[in-house]
Amino acid sequence: MSGYVLDDLALIAGxxxxxxxxxxxxLSRLLHGAIDGGPALEVPAFCLTAAALVRPVxxxxxxDILAAAPPAAIDVCGLTxxxxxxxxRAFRPGLGWPATHAAAHALTTGLPVLxxxxxxxxxxxxxxxxx
Amino acid sequence: xTAADDxxxxxxxxxxxxxxxxxxxxxxxxxxxxxAAALAWVRDTTGAYPAPASVAAxxxxxxxxxxxxxxxxxxxxxxxQAAIDAHRSTAAA
Numbered sequence: 001m002s003g004y005v006l007d008d009l010a011l012i013a014g015x016x017x018x019x020x021x022x023x024x025x026x027l028s029r030l031l032h033g034a035i036d037g038g039p040a041l042e043v044p045a046f047c048l049t050a051a052a053l054v055r056p057v058x059x060x061x062x063x064d065i066l067a068a069a070p071p072a073a074i075d076v077c078g079l080t081x082x083x084x085x086x087x088x089r090a091f092r093p094g095l096g097w098p099a100t101h102a103a104a105h106a107l108t109t110g111l112p113v114l115x116x117x118x119x120x121x122x123x124x125x126x127x128x129x130x131x
Numbered sequence: 132x133t134a135a136d137d138x139x140x141x142x143x144x145x146x147x148x149x150x151x152x153x154x155x156x157x158x159x160x161x162x163x164x165x166x167a168a169a170l171a172w173v174r175d176t177t178g179a180y181p182a183p184a185s186v187a188a189x190x191x192x193x194x195x196x197x198x199x200x201x202x203x204x205x206x207x208x209x210x211x212q213a214a215i216d217a218h219r220s221t222a223a224a
Binding site: 002004014015022024025026027028029030031032033035036038039061064065068069070110112114125126127128129131 | 134137138140141142144145146148149150151152153155156157159160163164166167168170171174180181182187
């Protein structure tokens with residue numbers, strides 16, 4: 001399985017209008033690719049919530065795209081208590097919930113986190129890529 | 132609606148929200164996919180997850196040059212070779 005865990009910072013940069021034109025177009029390419037069978041995009045629910053606080057209409061836009069895309073191309077994943085989550089909370093208690101959710105999902109799936117701030121995940125034991 | 136209609140609608144929604152990708156975005160995402168594939172190779176070949184810091188740093192450096200246009204090589208070949216070289220260096224150290 002290939003894909004990316006999109007964190008709240010990538011969502012905000014790409015979808016909330018706070019990032020560069022390049023961020024938007026890069027995320028556009030990723031979404032088009034996922035719709036066409038390319039790497040899937042996994043969106044932790046807490047990351048989507050954080051991004052929607054910046055631009056509330058994001059919920060509707062992303063849900064519309066998800067509902068029209070092939071199954072599992074774009075997925076909004078819930079937060080579940082796992083050993084990964086417990087370890088992250090113990091190791092980095094000050095990390096916000098969106099980043100914690102993204103890191104926990106990355107640890108569970110083995111997928112890299114896609115963000116605009118790779119330093120945020122330093123020492124958390126996940127592969128990180130920058131949008 | 133057929134699956135093809137759904138896909139067409141999904142593509143149109145993405146374009147409405149974000150605009151169409153351009154050549155720079157195509158290149159950046161090609162590099163991103165190759166970078167992810169190189170990390171997956173490291174994981175599958177060595178069992179290391181996440182990639183060792185020295186390997187990750189080497190891949191980041193190559194990916195940055197590929198994105199910026201300073202390096203015009205094929206991203207899959209360039210990052211694949213970088214992963215192999217970095218892995219060998221780490222194993223030999």
